[in-house]
Amino acid sequence: MDVLRAMPDGSVRGQRLEGLNMDNALHLDPVWLRQKYEEEGLSTYDLGKIVCRDPKCIYDKLKAFGIPTRPRGFNLSKTAPEHINDNYMLKDGTAPTFLGKHHTKETRSILKEKASKPKPWLRGSRNGMYGMRGEKNPNYKDGNTPERQRIYGLAEWRQVERIVDARDNRTCKRCGTKPTKHHYIHHHHIGSWEKHPELRLNPDNIITLCAKCHSFIHSKHNIKQEYLCDDK
Secondary structure, eight states: EEEEEOOSSSSEEEEESOOOOOSSSSOOOHHHHHIIIIOOOOHHHHHHHHOOOOHHHHHHHHHHHTTTOOOGGGGSSSTTOOOOOOOOSSSSTTOOOOTOOOOOOOHHHHHHHHSHHHHHHHSSGTTTTTTTTTSSSSTTTSSSSSHHHHTTHHHHHHHHHHHHHHHHHOOOTTTTOOOOOOOOOEESSBBBTTTOGGGOOOGEEEEEHHHHHHHHHSTOOTTOOOOOOOOO
16 A cells, blocks of 8 residues: 655655555555544544554644644534534533532541641741741842832833833843733843942833843853843
Protein backbone atom coordinates (compact mmCIF):
# COMPACT_ATOMS: atom_id res chain seq x y z
CA MET A 1 0.00 0.00 0.00
CA ASP A 2 1.25 3.48 -0.88
CA VAL A 3 0.67 6.28 1.61
CA LEU A 4 1.89 9.82 2.10
CA ARG A 5 4.13 10.16 5.13
CA ALA A 6 5.12 13.33 6.98
CA MET A 7 8.89 13.76 7.20
CA PRO A 8 10.84 15.48 10.02
CA ASP A 9 11.54 18.50 7.80
CA GLY A 10 7.81 19.10 7.33
CA SER A 11 7.64 17.71 3.79
CA VAL A 12 5.26 14.92 2.75
CA ARG A 13 6.57 11.97 0.72
CA GLY A 14 5.09 8.85 -0.74
CA GLN A 15 6.07 5.57 0.90
CA ARG A 16 5.21 1.94 0.24
CA LEU A 17 4.47 0.03 3.41
CA GLU A 18 5.31 -3.65 3.10
CA GLY A 19 4.55 -6.25 5.76
CA LEU A 20 3.06 -3.66 8.12
CA ASN A 21 -0.17 -4.08 10.06
CA MET A 22 -2.23 -1.50 8.17
CA ASP A 23 -4.74 -1.18 11.00
CA ASN A 24 -1.94 0.43 13.00
CA ALA A 25 -0.72 2.64 10.13
CA LEU A 26 -3.94 4.24 8.96
CA HIS A 27 -2.89 7.57 10.48
CA LEU A 28 -0.09 7.76 7.90
CA ASP A 29 -2.71 8.31 5.21
CA PRO A 30 -3.72 12.02 5.16
CA VAL A 31 -6.98 11.24 3.32
CA TRP A 32 -8.06 8.78 6.02
CA LEU A 33 -6.88 11.08 8.79
CA ARG A 34 -8.78 14.08 7.38
CA GLN A 35 -11.91 11.99 6.92
CA LYS A 36 -11.89 10.74 10.52
CA TYR A 37 -10.81 13.98 12.16
CA GLU A 38 -12.61 16.65 10.14
CA GLU A 39 -15.70 14.95 8.74
CA GLU A 40 -16.44 12.34 11.40
CA GLY A 41 -15.23 14.57 14.24
CA LEU A 42 -13.14 11.97 16.06
CA SER A 43 -10.69 13.30 18.61
CA THR A 44 -6.96 12.58 18.69
CA TYR A 45 -7.68 10.22 21.61
CA ASP A 46 -10.27 8.32 19.53
CA LEU A 47 -7.88 8.07 16.59
CA GLY A 48 -5.05 7.00 18.87
CA LYS A 49 -7.12 4.09 20.12
CA ILE A 50 -7.91 2.98 16.55
CA VAL A 51 -4.28 2.89 15.40
CA CYS A 52 -2.72 2.04 18.80
CA ARG A 53 -0.78 5.28 18.98
CA ASP A 54 -0.40 8.09 21.48
CA PRO A 55 -2.77 11.08 20.90
CA LYS A 56 0.32 13.30 20.57
CA CYS A 57 1.44 11.18 17.62
CA ILE A 58 -1.91 11.77 15.94
CA TYR A 59 -1.67 15.49 16.66
CA ASP A 60 1.80 15.63 15.09
CA LYS A 61 0.50 13.92 11.94
CA LEU A 62 -2.40 16.38 11.70
CA LYS A 63 0.08 19.25 11.85
CA ALA A 64 2.44 17.61 9.36
CA PHE A 65 -0.36 17.04 6.84
CA GLY A 66 -1.64 20.60 7.26
CA ILE A 67 -4.99 19.50 8.71
CA PRO A 68 -6.46 22.30 10.88
CA THR A 69 -6.72 21.20 14.51
CA ARG A 70 -9.51 22.02 16.95
CA PRO A 71 -8.89 23.82 20.26
CA ARG A 72 -7.80 21.58 23.09
CA GLY A 73 -10.83 20.17 24.95
CA PHE A 74 -13.21 21.12 22.12
CA ASN A 75 -14.77 17.66 22.07
CA LEU A 76 -15.65 18.07 25.74
CA SER A 77 -17.09 21.58 25.49
CA LYS A 78 -20.71 22.64 25.24
CA THR A 79 -19.91 24.39 21.96
CA ALA A 80 -18.94 21.14 20.24
CA PRO A 81 -21.38 19.74 17.67
CA GLU A 82 -23.61 17.02 19.06
CA HIS A 83 -21.98 14.20 17.09
CA ILE A 84 -18.53 14.84 18.61
CA ASN A 85 -19.60 15.69 22.13
CA ASP A 86 -17.61 13.20 24.20
CA ASN A 87 -18.42 14.73 27.58
CA TYR A 88 -20.77 12.23 29.21
CA MET A 89 -21.68 14.79 31.89
CA LEU A 90 -23.42 16.88 29.21
CA LYS A 91 -25.60 14.05 27.90
CA ASP A 92 -29.30 14.03 28.66
CA GLY A 93 -30.21 12.26 31.87
CA THR A 94 -26.71 12.45 33.30
CA ALA A 95 -26.23 13.95 36.76
CA PRO A 96 -23.30 14.18 39.19
CA THR A 97 -22.92 10.84 40.95
CA PHE A 98 -22.91 12.46 44.42
CA LEU A 99 -25.83 14.80 43.75
CA GLY A 100 -28.37 14.61 46.57
CA LYS A 101 -26.19 12.33 48.66
CA HIS A 102 -24.61 13.03 52.03
CA HIS A 103 -21.71 11.64 54.03
CA THR A 104 -22.65 9.25 56.76
CA LYS A 105 -22.15 10.19 60.39
CA GLU A 106 -19.15 7.86 60.54
CA THR A 107 -17.55 9.43 57.46
CA ARG A 108 -18.08 12.95 58.82
CA SER A 109 -16.47 11.89 62.08
CA ILE A 110 -13.43 10.53 60.24
CA LEU A 111 -13.09 13.70 58.12
CA LYS A 112 -13.39 15.87 61.22
CA GLU A 113 -10.68 13.90 63.00
CA LYS A 114 -8.31 14.18 60.02
CA ALA A 115 -8.94 17.92 59.73
CA SER A 116 -8.11 18.44 63.41
CA LYS A 117 -4.61 16.95 63.13
CA PRO A 118 -1.56 19.25 62.67
CA LYS A 119 -0.83 20.11 59.07
CA PRO A 120 2.60 19.62 57.48
CA TRP A 121 3.09 23.38 57.22
CA LEU A 122 3.84 25.59 60.22
CA ARG A 123 1.41 28.16 61.52
CA GLY A 124 1.66 30.98 64.00
CA SER A 125 4.78 31.39 66.12
CA ARG A 126 6.16 28.05 64.91
CA ASN A 127 6.66 29.60 61.48
CA GLY A 128 10.06 31.26 61.17
CA MET A 129 8.51 34.22 59.31
CA TYR A 130 5.86 34.86 61.95
CA GLY A 131 5.83 38.54 62.97
CA MET A 132 8.51 39.44 60.42
CA ARG A 133 7.14 42.79 59.30
CA GLY A 134 8.74 46.02 58.19
CA GLU A 135 12.54 46.04 58.48
CA LYS A 136 12.49 42.58 60.08
CA ASN A 137 11.28 41.03 56.83
CA PRO A 138 14.10 39.99 54.44
CA ASN A 139 12.01 41.29 51.52
CA TYR A 140 11.74 44.75 53.06
CA LYS A 141 13.05 47.48 50.79
CA ASP A 142 12.71 51.10 51.80
CA GLY A 143 9.37 51.60 53.54
CA ASN A 144 8.25 54.06 50.87
CA THR A 145 5.11 52.25 49.72
CA PRO A 146 2.68 54.89 51.11
CA GLU A 147 4.82 57.63 49.57
CA ARG A 148 4.83 55.85 46.22
CA GLN A 149 1.05 55.58 46.30
CA ARG A 150 0.73 59.26 47.12
CA ILE A 151 3.03 60.40 44.30
CA TYR A 152 1.57 57.99 41.76
CA GLY A 153 -1.80 59.62 42.41
CA LEU A 154 -0.53 63.14 41.62
CA ALA A 155 -1.28 65.01 38.41
CA GLU A 156 2.47 65.66 38.16
CA TRP A 157 3.15 61.94 37.89
CA ARG A 158 0.53 61.48 35.18
CA GLN A 159 2.20 64.29 33.25
CA VAL A 160 5.59 62.54 33.61
CA GLU A 161 4.02 59.32 32.30
CA ARG A 162 2.70 61.14 29.24
CA ILE A 163 6.13 62.63 28.53
CA VAL A 164 7.86 59.25 28.87
CA ASP A 165 5.23 57.47 26.74
CA ALA A 166 5.60 60.03 23.97
CA ARG A 167 9.40 59.87 24.08
CA ASP A 168 9.63 56.06 24.15
CA ASN A 169 6.58 55.50 21.91
CA ARG A 170 5.19 53.17 24.63
CA THR A 171 7.83 50.61 23.65
CA CYS A 172 10.14 48.60 25.91
CA LYS A 173 13.62 50.14 25.63
CA ARG A 174 15.26 46.79 26.27
CA CYS A 175 13.46 44.37 23.95
CA GLY A 176 11.20 46.55 21.79
CA THR A 177 7.93 45.02 22.97
CA LYS A 178 4.81 47.14 22.60
CA PRO A 179 1.84 46.87 24.99
CA THR A 180 -0.81 44.30 24.09
CA LYS A 181 -3.65 42.56 25.88
CA HIS A 182 -1.15 40.19 27.49
CA HIS A 183 1.98 42.37 27.61
CA TYR A 184 2.06 45.39 29.88
CA ILE A 185 4.57 48.23 30.02
CA HIS A 186 6.06 49.71 33.20
CA HIS A 187 7.82 52.97 34.00
CA HIS A 188 11.18 52.16 35.56
CA HIS A 189 13.29 54.55 37.66
CA ILE A 190 16.98 54.22 36.70
CA GLY A 191 18.09 56.02 39.83
CA SER A 192 16.28 54.12 42.58
CA TRP A 193 13.20 55.54 44.25
CA GLU A 194 14.81 55.23 47.68
CA LYS A 195 18.25 56.67 46.94
CA HIS A 196 17.27 59.39 44.48
CA PRO A 197 14.06 61.04 45.70
CA GLU A 198 14.98 64.17 43.75
CA LEU A 199 14.67 62.18 40.49
CA ARG A 200 11.30 60.58 41.15
CA LEU A 201 9.45 62.97 38.83
CA ASN A 202 12.30 63.52 36.38
CA PRO A 203 11.43 62.02 32.95
CA ASP A 204 15.14 61.65 32.17
CA ASN A 205 15.39 59.18 35.06
CA ILE A 206 12.47 57.08 33.84
CA ILE A 207 12.34 54.63 30.94
CA THR A 208 9.72 52.30 29.52
CA LEU A 209 10.13 48.56 30.10
CA CYS A 210 7.84 45.59 29.52
CA ALA A 211 6.84 43.58 32.59
CA LYS A 212 9.28 40.78 31.74
CA CYS A 213 12.27 43.08 31.29
CA HIS A 214 11.35 45.10 34.37
CA SER A 215 11.34 41.90 36.42
CA PHE A 216 14.76 40.96 34.98
CA ILE A 217 16.24 44.40 35.73
CA HIS A 218 15.47 44.02 39.44
CA SER A 219 16.54 40.36 39.62
CA LYS A 220 19.84 38.77 40.59
CA HIS A 221 20.29 37.77 36.94
CA ASN A 222 20.94 41.40 35.98
CA ILE A 223 24.66 40.99 36.59
CA LYS A 224 25.60 43.98 34.42
CA GLN A 225 23.18 46.21 36.36
CA GLU A 226 21.39 47.30 33.20
CA TYR A 227 19.26 50.41 33.63
CA LEU A 228 20.23 50.71 37.30
CA CYS A 229 22.15 53.48 39.02
CA ASP A 230 23.37 53.05 42.62
CA ASP A 231 20.62 50.47 43.22
CA LYS A 232 22.47 47.62 44.86
